[in-house]
Amino acid sequence: MPELPEVETVCRALSKVIKNSRIKKIEFYRKDLRWQVKDNLEVSLKNNIFIDSYRRGKYILIPTNTDKIFLIHLGMSGQIRIKKKDIVQKHDHMRLIVENNNKHFIITYNDSRRFGYIDLFKKKELREHFLLSKIGVEPLGRELTIEYLQNNFKKRVINIKNALIDQKIIAGIGNIYASEILYKAKINPLRKVNSLSQNDLNSIITYTKIILKKSIDVGGTTIRDHMQPDGSLGYFKQKLQVYGKTNEKCKTCNSFIVKEVISNRSTFICRHCQI
């Protein structure tokens, strides 16, 4: 799945059932995910209490009462199911049984492509964690400013599309939302970052925040894999303006939306509006 709004949706749903819950049981069915999951993870986690869940970029982080952090990354196809009764399905790789106020919940990690990852590490290792140490600012936080982007972009020759999906610069934007943001900001994805004006950067920041927030409000974008943990769909797909809209008309100028492959990734553009 999963760009920031989808991960945020999953994270909020998890929070509702895991906050102050006790971990009764952990089972792995496969540990060969993007990387091999640690051998003793189950042992270290059993009987711990989850404090809450929060999101950093596209990572879900769940601190425990023993000063550890449980990490879930969904990769391209990862899903979380939360149910009271459940049966193990194809591509389920892990499940947790947690108890919260005498109620039991089954939390299942399903990931057909196994590009995702699950980890457990000490809280004090958070800053140096190999997946988290280099990631950039939160797009919905205060650190995403024109000055921040100017500092990152000067002396660089990459295009703005690649910059937006580079997790080391901004954490959470992926291929769908990069197209949507640049369309609304009326900026061509191939523009070099060091050529962007203050106005351009301001538009990018403004629409990044608007689009991501709107999508979170409706449960993210369901195109193929993403589902909310209770099985319901995300409805931002209906609000997409350009992604996947090849040969449909731009709502502003009526010219056709085209698909262009940039660095091996599909990018959708209105060539008339985005200059």
Next chain:
DNA sequence: AGTGTCGCCTGAATGC
């Protein structure tokens, strides 16, 4: 150090 390409893996859609 910064930049571009490749490939990890499975399944759905598309093409012949």
Next chain:
DNA sequence: TGCATTCAGGCGACAC
């Protein structure tokens, strides 16, 4: 219908 090819919300390992 059947089989091959292409493509997919990510991202680290490489080569240059």
